[in-house]
Amino acid sequence: MDELITRREVMVVAAGGMALSQAPAHGADRASDASEKQTSDVPVSLRVNGRALTLHVDQRTSLLDALREYAGLTGTKKGCDRGACGACTVHLDGRRVISCLTLASRCQGKDITTIEGLANGDQLHPVQAAFIEHDGLQCGYCTPGQIMSAAALIKEGHAGSDPEIREWMSGNICRCGAYPNIIAAIRHASRGA
Amino acid sequence: MAMIGQPLDRIDGRAKVTGAAKYAAEFRVPNAVHAVLVQSTIAAGSITGFDLKEASDMPGVLAIITPNNAGKLTHPENVPQAVAGPLLQNKDILFNGQHVALVVAETLEQAQSAASAVRLTYTRGEAATSMDAMLGQAYPPKHFRNGARPPDTSRGNADESFATGAVKMDATYVTPIEHHNPMEPHATIAAWDGDRVTVWTATQGISGVQSTLAGQFGIDKANVRAICPYVGAGFGSKGNTWPPATLAALAARTVRRPVKLVLSRSQMYTSNGYRPRTVQKLKIAAAADGALLSMRHDGFSSMSRPSLGEFAEPVALATEMLYACPNVAVTHRLVALNAALPTYMRAPGEASGVYALESAMDEMAVALKMDPIAFRLKNYAETDPHENKPFASKALRACYEQGARAFGWEKRSAEPRSMRDGNILIGWGFATSTYPTNRMPSAVKIRMEKDARVVLQCGTQDIGTGTYTVMTQVAADTLGIPMHHIRFELGDSNMPPGPVSGGSMTVASVSPSVQAACRALLDKIKDRAVAQPGWGGQSRDGLQLRDGQVVGIGQQISLATLLEHGPIEAEAKTQPGDEKKEFSMHAFGAQFAEVRVDPDLGEIRVSRYVGAFDGGNILNAKTARSQLIGGITYGIGMALHEETLVDQETGRIVNTNVAEYLMPVNADVPDIQTIIVPNDDKNSNPLGVKGIGELPMVGVAAAIANAVYHATGVRVRKVPIRIEDVL
Ligand code: FES
Ligand code: FES
Numbered sequence: 001m002d003e004l005i006t007r008r009e010v011m012v013v014a015a016g017g018m019a020l021s022q023a024p025a026h027g028a029d030r031a032s033d034a035s036e037k038q039t040s041d042v043p044v045s046l047r048v049n050g051r052a053l054t055l056h057v058d059q060r061t062s063l064l065d066a067l068r069e070y071a072g073l074t075g076t077k078k079g080c081d082r083g084a085c086g087a088c089t090v091h092l093d094g095r096r097v098i099s100c101l102t103l104a105s106r107c108q109g110k111d112i113t114t115i116e117g118l119a120n121g122d123q124l125h126p127v128q129a130a131f132i133e134h135d136g137l138q139c140g141y142c143t144p145g146q147i148m149s150a151a152a153l154i155k156e157g158h159a160g161s162d163p164e165i166r167e168w169m170s171g172n173i174c175r176c177g178a179y180p181n182i183i184a185a186i187r188h189a190s191r192g193a
Numbered sequence: 194m195a196m197i198g199q200p201l202d203r204i205d206g207r208a209k210v211t212g213a214a215k216y217a218a219e220f221r222v223p224n225a226v227h228a229v230l231v232q233s234t235i236a237a238g239s240i241t242g243f244d245l246k247e248a249s250d251m252p253g254v255l256a257i258i259t260p261n262n263a264g265k266l267t268h269p270e271n272v273p274q275a276v277a278g279p280l281l282q283n284k285d286i287l288f289n290g291q292h293v294a295l296v297v298a299e300t301l302e303q304a305q306s307a308a309s310a311v312r313l314t315y316t317r318g319e320a321a322t323s324m325d326a327m328l329g330q331a332y333p334p335k336h337f338r339n340g341a342r343p344p345d346t347s348r349g350n351a352d353e354s355f356a357t358g359a360v361k362m363d364a365t366y367v368t369p370i371e372h373h374n375p376m377e378p379h380a381t382i383a384a385w386d387g388d389r390v391t392v393w394t395a396t397q398g399i400s401g402v403q404s405t406l407a408g409q410f411g412i413d414k415a416n417v418r419a420i421c422p423y424v425g426a427g428f429g430s431k432g433n434t435w436p437p438a439t440l441a442a443l444a445a446r447t448v449r450r451p452v453k454l455v456l457s458r459s460q461m462y463t464s465n466g467y468r469p470r471t472v473q474k475l476k477i478a479a480a481a482d483g484a485l486l487s488m489r490h491d492g493f494s495s496m497s498r499p500s501l502g503e504f505a506e507p508v509a510l511a512t513e514m515l516y517a518c519p520n521v522a523v524t525h526r527l528v529a530l531n532a533a534l535p536t537y538m539r540a541p542g543e544a545s546g547v548y549a550l551e552s553a554m555d556e557m558a559v560a561l562k563m564d565p566i567a568f569r570l571k572n573y574a575e576t577d578p579h580e581n582k583p584f585a586s587k588a589l590r591a592c593y594e595q596g597a598r599a600f601g602w603e604k605r606s607a608e609p610r611s612m613r614d615g616n617i618l619i620g621w622g623f624a625t626s627t628y629p630t631n632r633m634p635s636a637v638k639i640r641m642e643k644d645a646r647v648v649l650q651c652g653t654q655d656i657g658t659g660t661y662t663v664m665t666q667v668a669a670d671t672l673g674i675p676m677h678h679i680r681f682e683l684g685d686s687n688m689p690p691g692p693v694s695g696g697s698m699t700v701a702s703v704s705p706s707v708q709a710a711c712r713a714l715l716d717k718i719k720d721r722a723v724a725q726p727g728w729g730g731q732s733r734d735g736l737q738l739r740d741g742q743v744v745g746i747g748q749q750i751s752l753a754t755l756l757e758h759g760p761i762e763a764e765a766k767t768q769p770g771d772e773k774k775e776f777s778m779h780a781f782g783a784q785f786a787e788v789r790v791d792p793d794l795g796e797i798r799v800s801r802y803v804g805a806f807d808g809g810n811i812l813n814a815k816t817a818r819s820q821l822i823g824g825i826t827y828g829i830g831m832a833l834h835e836e837t838l839v840d841q842e843t844g845r846i847v848n849t850n851v852a853e854y855l856m857p858v859n860a861d862v863p864d865i866q867t868i869i870v871p872n873d874d875k876n877s878n879p880l881g882v883k884g885i886g887e888l889p890m891v892g893v894a895a896a897i898a899n900a901v902y903h904a905t906g907v908r909v910r911k912v913p914i915r916i917e918d919v920l
Contacts, residue, residue, distance in 0.1 A: 058302040069301055074219035075212015077425070079376045080458040084852040087376055115212035124210065132206035135819045139657030140209030141376040141425025147210060170858040173851060175376050176426050176657050177826025178819060179862040 042105045048073065049117025057104045063097075064088045066104035067114060075115040075144050079173070086172030087145040089152075090114050096152040115144035118151060127151045130185035138176035146172045150186045159190035196666040196676055197880075200815035204662045204681075205423070205655065214423045217395040218380035218455045225382060225451040226255060227301040228444045229308040230437065230460055231294040233286050236531040236844025237320035240284040240293060244312035248296060251310060253303030255448045258295040260284050263443060269408020273339060274401030274434045274693065276534065277502050280409075281440070286315065287498040288531050289844040290463030292436055297444050297452060320531040322844040324470055324495045331493050331526035334505035344505065346513060348579065349520030351476075354487040358478025360560045366475065366549035367911040368894075370495065370837035371468040372854060373538050377425020378458060379465055381441035384451035389416040394438050397427040398693030399652055403686040405434035406442055422684035426657045428827070429537035432695045435465045459849040466536025467837060469494040469506050473549040483563050483571040485518035492546065496527045497534040503527070504535045508546030511627050511891075513579035514777065515550070516572040521579070531844050537695060539827055540887035543628050544894070548831070548912065551624035551895035556908065565623050565899070566593050566602065577777030585630065585776035585876035588807035589783070595868050596783035596805030597623075609906035618790040619800075620904025624895035626782030628888040630809070630877050631698035634768035636689030637710040639668075641718070641761045645741065645752045647672065649710060650682045653691030653703050658886060659816030660699055666812060667704045667880065671711035673738055681707075689764065697780075697884025700812060702767075705879045709765035717763055718743060721755045769878070776876050780883035782806040784825075784896035790904045795916035797901060799829055799861070804893075805868035809883030814869065821867040821889040828893020830857045833913050855913075 042061075045054045048071060055070045064081070067073045067090070076099060079087030083101040090099045091113040118125045127150045130136070137143040149172050153159055158168040165186050166179075174182065208214040233240075245257050263281035279291045286293075294311050298304035321327055337344040355361065381394040390410070396402050402419035406412075424431060441454035456464055476489040492508035509523035538544070558568040573590065576583050597603070605621045606612055612619040637651045649668055655661050664681040672679070682688065692702045719733040722743040731745045742749045755761075772778065787801035804825055811817045834855035838847050848854045867889075873881040894912050901919060902908050909918045 058300060060302045060306070065301060068219070072221060073212075074215065077216075077376070078218075078378070078455075080851050082458065082850055082852070084850060085376065115210075119211060124207075128210040131210050132202050135203060135206075135815050137203070137206070137209055137657075138659075138816075138819050138823055139375070139377070139424065139426035140205070140214055141216065143209050144212050166860045166862075170860040173376065173856060173858060175374055175428070175856065176819075177823035177857065177862070179826060179857075179859045180822050180865050181819060182859065 044104055044108055046107045046110050046112060048112045049114060055104065059105050061104040062100050063102040063104045063107055064099035067099065073114055073116055077141055077144055079142065086149060087142050089145040089148040089172065091148060091152060096149055115148060118147065125151060126189040127154070127186065130189040134181045134185040134188060136178050136182040136185040138178055142172060142174045146174065146182055150189070154186065154190045159186055162187065196669045197812050198814065199666070201662060201666065201813055203659060203816060204665055216377055216423050216425050217382065217393045217421060218453060220382055220393045222382050222384055222451040225453050226297055226299055226448060227304040228295050228297045228441060228452045228454040229304040230292050230456065231296065231308050231311045232460060232463060233289060233291040233293050235286055235315050235317055236289040236322060237318035238286045238315045240286065240313055241316055242314045243294065248307040248310040251303065251307040253299035254296065254307045255299065256297040256444065257311065258444060258447060259293065266409045266439065267411055269405060272401065272404045272408055274398055274432065275405040275408060276433050276435050277500070278436065280436050287501060288463065288533050290533065290846065292440065295440050295444055297448050320844045321529065322531060322839060322841045324472065324528050324530060327528045327530065328472065328493060331528050334503055334525060334527050336503055337505055337525060338507060344525040345523065347522035351487045351489045351520045351522035354520040355476055355478045355489065358486050359481040360557065361478040362553055362556045362560060363476045364553060364556065364910055366473045366552060368471045368545045368548060369912065370470045370839065371538060371831065371835045372462055372837050373428040373430035374851060374854065374856060375426035375428055375430060378456045378461055379431065379435065379437055380455040381438045382451060382453045383442040383445040385445050388412050390442050391418045391420065392438060392442060393420045395424050395431055396421050396434065397424065397431040397654055397656055397695055399654065399684060399686045400690045401693055402434045402438060406439065409439055410442065417686070419686040420684060421654060424654060424656050428539045429541065429695060430465045432537055432693055433466065437464055458851060462837065462846045462849040463533045466534060468538035468545070469496065469504065469535035471506055471508055471545045473508055473546065475549055475553040477553055477557050479557060479561060483561050483568050485516055485572045487520045488512055488518050490523045490550065492524065493526045493528055495532065495535065496529050497532050499529055501534040506545055507542035508549065511543055511547050512550050514577050514779070515574065515625065515627055517574040517578050518572060540628060540891045543887065543891040544831060547626065547891045548894040551892050552898050552910065555895070555899040555902065564607070566597060569593065569625060580777050582775065582777045585772065585778045586809070586872055586874040587779070587781060588870045588872040589625070589781035591870045592781055592783040592805040592807055595870055596785050596803050599805070599866055599868060600785040600803040602785065609903050614789065616792065618792050618904040620788045620790065620900035620902065622786045622896045622898065622900025622903055624784045624892035624899060626784055626888055626892035628697060628780050628891055630701065630778035630780055630883045631696040632701040632769045632878050633692035633698055634766065635691045635702045635706040636764065636766040637706040638689050638764045639710040639714045639762065641714060641756065643756045643760055645678065645756060647674065647679045648682060649679070649707060650688040651691045651703055651706065652686050652688040653683045653699060654694040655683060656694045658699060658820060659813055660703070662816055663700060663812040664703060664707050667707045668711050671708050672715065697886040697888065700880065700882045701878045701884055704882065705767040706765050708879060709767050710763055713763035713765050714761060717761050718752070718755060721758065721761065722750055725750060772877055778877045780806070780808050780885065780888045782888055782892065784892040786896040786900045788897060788900040788904055790901065790919060795920040797833060797914060797919065799897060800863050802863055802865045803868070804865070804889055805870055806885065806888060807870045807872045808885040808888060809872055809874035809877065810881035811869050812880065812882065817869065817885055818867050820885045822865045824887065824889025825865055825893055826857050826862050828890040829862060829897065831912055832894040832897035836913050
């Protein structure tokens with residue numbers, strides 16, 4: 001995520017620039033259609049699950065909201081919107097990122113994989129299949145994030161032992177408490193991977 | 194082969210691992226706009242004015258709803274799920290974080306931005322924020338257990354007999370405010386069509402949503418449709434119909450467009466209840482041989498201002514029934530604060546109460562120099578000593594035995610600080626678990642299509658517990674057809690009503706109506722068969738459905754032929770019988786924890802866990818195990834992590850996020866061994882189930898606290914237990 005500006009950084013920048021943007025009191029103008037476009041029509045072209053998409057987002061839109069609210073891809077979940085739960089994990093150019101702290105407007109030209117794009121057609125990704133077999137889920141709300149993290153950490157070689165999986169999966173909160181089953185699923189999937 | 198009991202994969206597993214499962218905020222409703230709540234920043238007083246100029250001038254803003262323009266909503270009577278407020282009905286501020294306005298805008302970003310520009314002025318009142326300072330003004334709840342029983346009970350004379358004990362304990366235990374924090378935030382999309390409203394909402398009870406909104410907006414129940422096929426868990430926080438669902442509907446009516454309202458994680462700390470803080474005073478006395486003589490359990494729980502409703506944490510109910518003690522007194526009291534309304538949270542009452550009770554029992558065992566399990570067995574209740582009734586079934590003794598064997602309990606040396614691994618102190622702790630078996634009325638519709646596939650419908654919920662899966666199993670066994678020919682649908686209030694998914698009662702309530710509906714369908718199939726030419730005189734009861742054929746005496750006909758006349762439908766309603774009058778109905782369990790404590794750093798890790806449970810008949814061994822490990826994990830959180838912190842100056846919750854409200858993460862949870870003690874409790878309900886949603890979390894905090902004592906010799910009488918408590 002290093003070369004991307006995170007949303008948190010941008011918020012800081014925006015706060016610093018507040019006085020400037022408030023100076024011209026164009027209340028009426030700001031409510032007009034023209035200025036609405038100004039804030040809410042930032043075109044971003046990116047590939048999501050292999051498909052080229054151009055989204056017209058707001059400059060404040062996170063990648064998470066771009067997926068859920070603009071692209072209609074609701075498989076990626078919002079648990080905290082603050083980078084603390086992992087539910088929004090997606091792959092960006094092959095690396096896992098938390099999409100709630102990634103600005104959509106900085107994803108120009110990027111390649112995104114979400115939970116909807118992980119399976120190969122009807123054939124589930126081994127991690128998805130293992131989550132079903134080991135019941136690594138209950139309500140299922142944290143599950144897309146868990147699976148996206150798990151798929152990435154297996155690839156990265158971080159699934160060598162149970163303690164290693166536990167540590168590397170600790171950025172994904174499961175309030176239903178499916179952790180032991182999640183470990184079993186990842187162990188199983190990584191043996192086959 | 195019978196499907197019931199098998200460790201089958203979750204039917205909704207594929208939808209959940211592919212992102213196809215749709216939660217409330219994820220439905221595509223054309224033309225929908227976004228609403229964002231504004232909450233108060235003081236804890237007591239009243240609003241004197243709004244400055245909405247900046248916010249209403251911002252791009253995309255469609256409406257700002259405040260108490261000045263919200264219009265009147267009616268509070269429905271006799272709808273237990275209806276929450277009285279805050280619903281923008283007046284300008285009183287009763288707690289910090291109270292809803293004071295709602296901003297509606299074209300996009301989420303615009304609504305969020307405008308919400309942050311809403312300015313309020315207040316007059317400040319005096320806020321009561323410290324429960325401990327207010328204990329002297331505690332009062333008895335008015336509607337304890339919805340009026341089903343008094344808040345205080347006693348048998349014998351607990352106070353007189355206390356004096357006669359050879360061994361006594363008298364201590365106070367404290368549990369903090371805890372928040373459910375389901376991973377899915379509360380969300381509602383509301384869309385009006387004339388005077389009919391549809392809400393896609395995150396709830397544990399669509400029937401409650403329907404009745405609440407109908408009452409609040411003064412429309413017919415039939416004009417409210419609540420939809421919730423998947424819910425990102427609730428743990429009690431989605432049991433009531435909280436104000437945000439109502440406010441979403443109000444906003445949609447105001448702007449005449451569908452409105453989506455999703456709470457931020459932070460807002461969830463003051464919008465949908467929490468487990469109240471409790472202060473519990475335990476006094477126990479026993480004879481020298483360990484026989485209990487006297488138990489007294491006085492429970493205080495924190496509350497909101499009474500005008501918001503009432504919720505009393507029923508902490509002492511288990512104390513009444515768990516042990517054979519002749520003299521027992523329990524009381525429940527409330528302490529009103531400037532705080533939001535508390536509510537049920539996983540194992541309400543038992544989670545907090547059994548923590549205190551089973552910690553106190555451990556203290557007694559230590560004082561008596563008895564093994565903790567032997568002490569429990571010495572006082573084992575063969576019948577319910579409070580209700581004077583037999584238990585519908587009770588396999589607690591087997592839970593103790595099997596749990597202890599699996600854990601290796603006999604290798605425990607009793608002395609604190611006597612077990613070590615190098616420098617690390619090892620502690621083994623034990624506690625009993627119990628939770629009542631509940632059941633409510635439920636109705637199911639069933640239809641066999643022309644292709645012999647079956648669809649069942651019930652307005653129940655699957656909160657992650659496996660309702661879709663186990664109900665399909667029950668239907669498959671009752672109908673004698675394969676599971677993949679059956680679809681069980683839920684989560685729509687247009688379906689026949691099911692109960693709220695709480696109190697561990699979904700399976701006990703819904704599965705009997707699934708069975709009854711299947712039987713009614715079979716009867717109709719057979720009726721159609723005996724009405725065939727040549728079948729005259731055959732009795733319906735003599736027929737059998739086998740491999741797609743209805744078989745009678747010397748006759749058989751394929752289902753396909755029968756269904757040529759059209760699909761067959763049936764419906765069934767079931768409700769509890771008199772079993773509660775005859776029996777005391779409870780699930781039981783035994784919790785065993787090993788902790789490892791670093792004596793220099795005070796770091797406490799749960800390193801091993803065994804739980805043995807009598808949850809009655811288990812319908813799916815795989816999803817049941819998930820419930821058990823999930824409950825134990827919730828209990829680990831209660832023991833070591835979870836605590837909502839309120840700033841006493843401002844009444845503001847300071848850790849309204851999942852980074853500072855600590856919850857167990859993967860690295861906090863060890864291997865958990867779960868043991869299901871076989872017990873088919875047909876006295877309680879037709880499927881013999883007891884419910885296992887809450888049971889596994891009860892007693893966990895006590896088992897861990899007792900293990901921490903065993904490891905360190907330090908008796909901590911509050912949770913969560915922190916590093917500084919054992920140093
Ligand atoms: S929603 Fe992004 S980390 Fe929680
Ligand atoms: S499955 Fe519910 S939060 Fe993980």
